[in-house]
Amino acid sequence: RRSGQYTMNHDHSKKIPDGASFDRSGSQDSLDELSMDDYWKELENIHETRGNNHEERVALVVKEPDEGELEEEWLKEAGLSNLFGESSGDSLESMVFLSTLTRTQKAAVEKRVETVTQTMRKRNKQHQIPDVRDIFRLQNDSKGKVCDGSEPSTVRTSENKNETHDGTKGPKFSLGTDQQRSLLEDMPSSDTDINLEISFAEQAANLKDSSVGKMHKGGGGDTLLPNFRLPKDKTGTTKIGDLAPQDMKKVYSLALIELTALYDILGTEFKQQKAVKIKTKDSGLFGVPLSLLLEQDQKKVPGTKIPLIFQKLIAQIEETTLETEGLLRIPGVATRVKGLCQELEAKFYEGTFNWENVKQHDAASLLKLFIRELPQPLLTVEYLKAFQDVQNLPTRKQQLQALNLLVILLPEANRDTLKVLLEFLQRVIDHRDKNKMTLKNVAMVMAPNLFTFHGFGSKTIEQSEFVMAAGTANVMRFMIQYQKLLWTIPKFIVNQVRKQNTESQKKEKKDKAVKKLLKKMAYDREKHEKQEKTPNDTDVPQGVIRVQAPHLSKVSMAIQLTEELKAGDIVARFLSQKSGNVQTLKKEEVFLYEIGGNIGERCLDDDTYMKDLYQLNPNAEWVIKPKQS
DSSP: OOGGGGSOSGGGGGGSOOGGGGOGGGSSSOOOHHHHHHHHHHHHHHHHHHHHHOTTOOOOOEEOOOTTHHHHHHHHHTTOGGGSSGGGGOOHHHHHHHHTOOHHHHHHHHHHHHHHHHHHHHHTOOSOOOOHHHHHHHHHHHHTOOOOTTOTTTOOOOOOTTBOTTSOBOOOOOOSSHHHHHHHHHOOOOTTBOOOSSOHHHHHHHHHHSSSSOOOOSOSSOOSOOOOBOOOOTTOOEETTSBOHHHHHHHHHHHHHHHHHHHHHTTOOOOOOEEOOOOOOSSSSTTOOHHHHHHHHHHHSTTOOSOHHHHHHHHHHHHHOTTOTTTTTSOOOHHHHHHHHHHHHHHTTTTOOOGGGOOHHHHHHHHHHHHHHSSSOTTOHHHHHHHHHGGGSSSHHHHHHHHHHHHHHSOHHHHHHHHHHHHHHHHHHHTHHHHOOOHHHHHHHHHHHHHSOGGGOSHHHHHHHHHTHHHHHHHHHHHHHTHHHHTEEOHHHHHHHHHHHHHHHHHHHHHHHHHHHHHTOHHHHHHHHHHHHHHHHHHSOTTEEEEEOTTSSSOEEEEEOOTTOBHHHHHHHHHHSOOTTSOOOOGGGEEEEEEETTEEEEEOOTTOBHHHHHHHOTTOEEEEEEOOO
């Protein structure tokens, strides 16, 4: 072991714990020594700039929560705060939500409700405190089984595949029930296929239960990452950004519960951190909260989703050439970077800053400085620790699943900025033959910038950072390597959203029916509705859908569904009907949308098989339109 060679020179060396921290044998991949050197070197550069730069930096304080506070916060985040406290009576909406959860998700909710309930009893609050079993009794009664979180492996809830709660036939939604178990067994899946149809936590629980699927460490000596892929989904892959905001809210709640359930099953603690509010700059470029920066930038460039300075620094690095050896690894000159930083603050928005003076390595240093100087980490205070803990999960596939859920949980501004960063890093790696920056090198250099956050300035965190060096670098590698997979919304979550929407609509229909009777206008209305419906039904025969395209010259078309017809074919058919007076939209500018029925709105990928999707959502409307940015 050459641990002696890792001690840092200058006075920063005292920040590094003894050689033990560099014992890399426990790390997930034995990353070669050169690239580990890159990590320590980068950390040293960071300390140096910090020394020169911002003595006045306010450290972010992470608050230690009181007993039960974490769980209470978690239930709020998951949209389930009305299960306890003053509003606990008003939980019908939550009941609909809970009825769509898988057994592992239910167990995760039960566990948190139990803690909050006990804490409230201790505090002797006067609210009505529901018993955790009562909360789930509503659904369990209807299924004739009790969902007891203490025996996740033996309890199964049975549900007829095609029957909805009131016994009527409805579209199929696969959830965490018996059919998931059989689906899991039927599925010929390879180790590199990422199954998005079945809850990740359910998969982990089944893997634990089965004697075959012994949990194995995802590491080993290999440094090549598996070539994970998503098997084709006939009803279309849903990406972040494809759904309407009201459905994304539901996706967020489900992703939080699913991630917690996954960590519970795998025995890793999932704790959201909470930051104490600190005074931050309210204008400028560096050290300004991301949301504020975007507000500022949107006044200049309406609709921009990425900070302008961030975009400009990337463009500046790319303008020279991505073939420069040691790009991102070799730092700019510290004093020059500091000067540029001050000059940018003064002149960037006025447009008087002279970019010709900026050397490429300086621009790369400024980009990293920008990320580090954010008052809260790009991966957020709430989830930074959860991102770090991904390295502790048993298999690579589970690490990828957890990262997928974490990306969904990030606020939009953080997620969009992270996406642009990862895409840029991939472009740097694409030129590795010339610039000598492999995936591993880039991950090593970038990990300290995303994971060693100045705000958590306590010594213990700093030391544990060193111990986790190889681990966070691995998480960084994963994020770069699998970025295309990470921006996908798992199908089982989209199906849960569809199911929630269907249940809510049923509830609304019942409410409406009652109101109709009360108004004694039922008869007239029904007659009116019948008249309205009749022409439409004859208009569209069975197996045909009516597609609207208000932006195109051909405004509407009846389309016969066939086994092979895809969304892209329908868009192409509309675009081939050209006429002179309408602005011509290109193929990549317009998309087919599924609107209404059991989803708010969903942008379809070109490979969506329309007949399969129609069976999943027969009441949807189909519209071709440009994608909202």
